[in-house]
Amino acid sequence: MVRENEIRYGEVAVDPPPATDAGLVFIGLIRTPWTSRMMTPRQGRADGPVCRIEIFEPWWQALDSVEQFERLEVLYWLHLSRRDLVLQSPANDGSARGTFSLRSPARPNPIGTSIATLVGVENGVVLVRGLDCLDGTPLLDIKPDRALFTPIAPPQPGDLETG
Ligand code: SAM
Numbered sequence: 001m002v003r004e005n006e007i008r009y010g011e012v013a014v015d016p017p018p019a020t021d022a023g024l025v026f027i028g029l030i031r032t033p034w035t036s037r038m039m040t041p042r043q044g045r046a047d048g049p050v051c052r053i054e055i056f057e058p059w060w061q062a063l064d065s066v067e068q069f070e071r072l073e074v075l076y077w078l079h080l081s082r083r084d085l086v087l088q089s090p091a092n093d094g095s096a097r098g099t100f101s102l103r104s105p106a107r108p109n110p111i112g113t114s115i116a117t118l119v120g121v122e123n124g125v126v127l128v129r130g131l132d133c134l135d136g137t138p139l140l141d142i143k144p145d146r147a148l149f150t151p152i153a154p155p156q157p158g159d160l161e162t163g
Helices: 057-063
Strands: 028-031 051-055 071-077 087-089 112-120 125-129 137-144
Touching: 051 057, 051 137, 071 125
Parallel strands: none
Antiparallel strands: 028 051, 028 137, 051 125, 071 112, 071 137, 112 125
C-alpha cells in the first residue's frame, strides 16, 4: 500500500540525524504523468508511459553517446519520502520488516533506481519508459544498465598457462 507520511501499526521510526544532501547535486528533473504517490506505479514497467528526464544545462555534454544504450539505470531522489523508519509495514497489515529488506521509498537516504528503456535523446532531454516516480522528482544520475557491461576480471593464477 502506498504511504504518504503516516506511521502504521507495527512500524518503528527513529530520531534521525539532521538530514543533509551529502553534497549531491541534482542534475535534472524527471517529468512523469504522476502527480500523486497513490497513482504512481510501485516499480516501473518497460511498457509504461514515456517520461522525460530533463537534464540541467551544464550537464548536457555528458549525454554524448548515451543514445547507443538500449537500457539506462536512472537514479533519483525520492524527495517527499519520510526518512526515519527502521521497521515498515508495506501492506499495512501489522507485520513489519526492516527498511533494508524493502524497496520502499521511505529510507534514510531516499534514492530510487529504475532500469529504463531508452526511447530517445534530444536537446538535453532523455526520453525513457520504465520509471515509477512523481512528476518533478530530482535526478541524481544516469548510467548504462550494468547488465550491458562485461566484467573485466583481474588476471587469475593459471590464466596464461597453455596446454
Ligand atoms: N524503483 C525505485 C526503487 O526500487 O528504488 C523506487 C521504488 S518505490 C516503491 C516507488 C514508489 O515511490 C512509488 O510508487 C511512489 O509511491 C513513491 N514515490 C515516487 N516518487 C516519489 C518521490 N519523489 N518522493 C516520494 N515518494 C515517491
